[in-house]
Structure formats: C-alpha cells, structure tokens
Amino acid sequence: MNVIIFGPPGSGKGTQSCMLSKKYGLSIIAAGNLLRAAVTADNIDIKVKNAIESGTLVEDKFICDIIYKQLKLSVSNFILDGFPRNLNQAKFLNKALKEMNQVINFIIELQISDNVVIERIANRFMCLNCENIYNFMYINEVNECKKCGSKEIKQRYDDKNLNVIKKRIQEYKIQREDLRKYYRGKILEVNAEMSVAQVNEAMCVFFS
Numbered sequence: 001m002n003v004i005i006f007g008p009p010g011s012g013k014g015t016q017s018c019m020l021s022k023k024y025g026l027s028i029i030a031a032g033n034l035l036r037a038a039v040t041a042d043n044i045d046i047k048v049k050n051a052i053e054s055g056t057l058v059e060d061k062f063i064c065d066i067i068y069k070q071l072k073l074s075v076s077n078f079i080l081d082g083f084p085r086n087l088n089q090a091k092f093l094n095k096a097l098k099e100m101n102q103v104i105n106f107i108i109e110l111q112i113s114d115n116v117v118i119e120r121i122a123n124r125f126m127c128l129n130c131e132n133i134y135n136f137m138y139i140n141e142v143n144e145c146k147k148c149g150s151k152e153i154k155q156r157y158d159d160k161n162l163n164v165i166k167k168r169i170q171e172y173k174i175q176r177e178d179l180r181k182y183y184r185g186k187i188l189e190v191n192a193e194m195s196v197a198q199v200n201e202a203m204c205v206f207f208s
C-alpha cells in the first residue's frame with residue numbers, strides 16, 4: 001500500500017503518518033524531516049538552507065533527489081508526507097514510481113482552516129533528538145521526551161516566526177490547486193480540525 005498525505009503545515013500530517021505507519025507497517029517518507037536533516041548536514045547548500053528557513057519553496061531538484069533515494073530504499077508500502085508539494089514534484093514522482101513499478105493507492109488531503117493551523121503551529125514543539133512532536137494546545141508541560149528521554153524540546157526553527165508560517169500557508173494553497181487538478185478523482189478529503197484520534201479513525205476507513 002502506497003499513500004500520499006498532503007495538507008498545510010500544522011494539519012497533523014506527521015502525527016497521522018506515524019499512527020498509520022505503526023498500524024499498517026508502512027515506512028514514512030517525510031519531506032520536511034528529510035529537508036531539516038539536510039540543513040544540519042555540513043555540506044548544505046546555503047541557498048537551500050536560506051530557502052527552508054525563510055519559508056520559500058526549496059528547489060525541486062534538491063528535494064526530488066532526496067525523495068528518490070528514499071523511495072529506492074522503501075520500495076513499497078510507504079506514506080509520502082509533504083511530497084509532492086507542487087505540480088513539478090508530482091510529475092517527477094509519477095515518473096519515478098513508474099520506473100520502480102509502483103503505484104500510489106490513494107491520496108489523502110487534510111483540510112483545516114488558516115486560524116486553526118496558525119494556533120497549532122504556534123504551540124508546536126519538537127524533540128530535537130528524535131523529532132517527536134508535542135503540542136501545548138493539547139498537553140501541559142513536557143520536561144523530557146516520552147520517546148527518547150531527551151530534554152531538548154524546542155520550537156522548530158521554521159515554526160518560530162508568524163510571517164514565515166503565513167507564507168508557508170499561502171504557498172501551500174497556491175500549489176494545492178495544481179495538485180488537486182493533477183490528482184483529480186483520486187483524493188480523499190479528511191477534516192483535520194477534529195481530534196487526532198478522530199482524524200485517524202476517518203483515515204483508517206480508507207485502509208480497510
């Protein structure tokens with residue numbers, strides 16, 4: 001089973017991918033995490049680093065190369081989280097999957113209003129060690145990561161600035177229209193303003 005999950009930043013793609021991955025044994029290919037990992041690498045291109053930190057789209061070639069390598073490792077049974085983000089990337093993915101004799105079984109779009117997204121992101125913190133997400137809208141305080149025990153729970157650098165968040169939402173909306181056209185008839189919509197458990201339940205229906 002190969003699945004794409006897309007939705008604006010803060011719509012819960014990461015959390016939901018993680019739950020689906022555990023339940024159905026799928027590997028997660030998360031574009032955002034892969035990009036953040038690339039940013040901390042020593043040989044990162046300064047243009048790419050600036051683009052990620054300022055919220056502008058990262059060059060397609062850079063992210064496509066990263067995804068291609070991951071697809072080759074995962075082969076099948078994967079969830080793509082945050083990729084493709086635009087038409088160019090969708091076409092690239094189509095070509096890559098053909099080459100690997102793979103298909104996408106379905107595409108889930110998480111739908112959520114701007115206000116809810118902004119509030120969620122402002123409260124979103126991440127374990128710097130294992131990237132587990134904590135949202136202080138729903139929980140109180142976390143002194144150490146429940147998953148790995150690290151005490152380094154901080155805001156993601158790309159979540160700190162409201163203008164950057166708004167820019168990411170705007171860019172997402174523009175690109176979303178192209179994706180909706182490209183994948184017309186294959187997209188399953190889920191209301192992402194429900195609780196984590198409810199969203200998950202709604203998604204699991206597609207898998208059964």
Ligand SMILES: [Zn+2]
Pocket residue numbers: 127128129130131132145146147148149150
């Ligand atoms: Zn952790």
